[in-house]
Amino acid sequence: MEARLQALQARIRPHFLFNSLNAVLSLIRNEPRRAEAALEDLADLIRVLMRDGRAMTTLEKEIRLCRQYLSIEKIRLGERLKVQWERAGISDEVIFRAQIPTLLLQPLIENAVHYGVEPSTEPALIRIQLSHTLERIEIVITNPYNPYSGKGVAALPEGNQMALENIRERLALLYDVEGQLTTATSLGQFEVRASFPYVKSKVEAALAKPQGSR
DSSP, X not given: OHHHHHXXXXXXXXXXXXXXXXXXXXXXXXXXXXXXHHHHHXXXXXXXXXXXXXXXXXXXXXXXXXXXXXXXXXXXXXXXXXXXXEEESOOHHHHHHBEEETTXXXXXXXXXXXXXXXXXXXXXXXXXXXXXXXXXXXXXXXXXXXXXXXXXXXXXXXXXXXXXXXXXXXXXXXHGGGOEEEEEEETTEEEEEEEEEOOBOHHHHHHHSOTTOO
């Protein structure tokens, strides 16, 4: 299982790296401070990519990483990229304590950018909804979607299917049947829904123990 997790993690190679470097180069002369900030965000993303495939993180850290990623894409896509974060029944405490696999949320958001925003000539909204119910964490991401291929048949781009299957398999390896990833399309929107048990990070759980407990 550990070998399979490492192999799956190794396959997560963001499409945006090459484009991001070009975007930063375009800023260096006229907006050097913004270029420097973008390079710092990019360095953080690359650092996470180099982690062990079995590594876990907190939901708060993964959200922070996603915001860094989105700030880089904003340089490239400008006003076409619109992002809306929503929370339902999930407290700051849960966000800071919830343990999730490293690079679970970022590739899903990258998919939404790649297939929902890049093909559009108009502003395109990505919605990221976070919720906590019945000791489970649920993340729902929606983005604009053209449901028809050139032959008029509903179809998902092949790259999209591969990325989603990667995350689905990682969830299954880590959580068995309790980790789920589902997709749906409706009214020109593509939806990805990831659901898994709420497990407190080991560090946070240790801090939460009463003094004198073992």
